[in-house]
Amino acid sequence: MTLTIYGDRISGNCLKVKWTADRLGLAYDWVDIDVVKGEAKTPQFLNVNPSGQVPAVVLPDGRTLSQSNAIISYLAEGSDLVPADAYDRGVMLEWMFWEQYTHEPAIAVRRFQKAYLGKPDAEIDPALMVKGKAALARMEAGLAGRDWFAGAALSLADIALVAYTRVAPEGGFDLDAYPTVKAWVARVASALPITG
Numbered sequence: 034m035t036l037t038i039y040g041d042r043i044s045g046n047c048l049k050v051k052w053t054a055d056r057l058g059l060a061y062d063w064v065d066i067d068v069v070k071g072e073a074k075t076p077q078f079l080n081v082n083p084s085g086q087v088p089a090v091v092l093p094d095g096r097t098l099s100q101s102n103a104i105i106s107y108l109a110e111g112s113d114l115v116p117a118d119a120y121d122r123g124v125m126l127e128w129m130f131w132e133q134y135t136h137e138p139a140i141a142v143r144r145f146q147k148a149y150l151g152k153p154d155a156e157i158d159p160a161l162m163v164k165g166k167a168a169l170a171r172m173e174a175g176l177a178g179r180d181w182f183a184g185a186a187l188s189l190a191d192i193a194l195v196a197y198t199r200v201a202p203e204g205g206f207d208l209d210a211y212p213t214v215k216a217w218v219a220r221v222a223s224a225l226p227i228t229g
């Protein structure tokens with residue numbers, strides 16, 4: 034058996050897992066789960082992830098794992114995507130937890146509502162734009178004087194953060210206002226490479 038990744042390519046959380054596996058040269062089967070059609074809530078999929086969300090993986094020995102940042106941490110353990118230095122590793126995790134609690138709930142959610150549910154701006158909670166802009170400003174400051182978020186090289190923090198930052202314009206966010214972030218997106222894209 035090989036690793037199986039269940040995911041939807043419109044989801045940055047799922048693409049994080051794909052890019053990490055690709056970057057590490059891991060063999061895997063990809064199973065498409067269309068979240069808009071409700072396929073994450075079918076009885077078959079709930080056997081894989083009872084929380085009814087993608088991404089989720091089934092390991093070659095049959096064990097399952099979900100939560101994008103947990104999955105990429107598992108896959109990348111011991112690789113050059115995880116800084117060897119304990120403090121740098123802590124910084125990587127700091128950004129990954131921040132991504133899930135502060136960045137994704139604003140930027141990914143606004144993008145989904147605008148680009149995939151087709152909601153007009155007037156029907157989208159205005160707080161999402163305010164919080165998303167604050168997150169991008171936090172990233173702009175965090176990248177000052179550095180190429181990567183943690184340590185001296187590409188890490189899981191960059192992969193986690195680039196997933197929804199690169200498509201933030203689909204959610205109505207103007208990345209031209211964050212030139213350091215924009216240059217970093219291009220840097221990460223050329224280091225991975227990023228594919229859908």
Ligand SMILES: N[C@@H](CCC(=O)N[C@@H](CS)C(=O)NCC(=O)O)C(=O)O
Nearest residue numbers: 044046068073086087088100101102
């Ligand atoms: N914190 C989770 C978030 C997972 C998540 O929100 N998945 C969405 C797609 S991005 C999903 O499966 N939605 C389908 C649904 O809730 O029915 C992670 O990082 O994996």
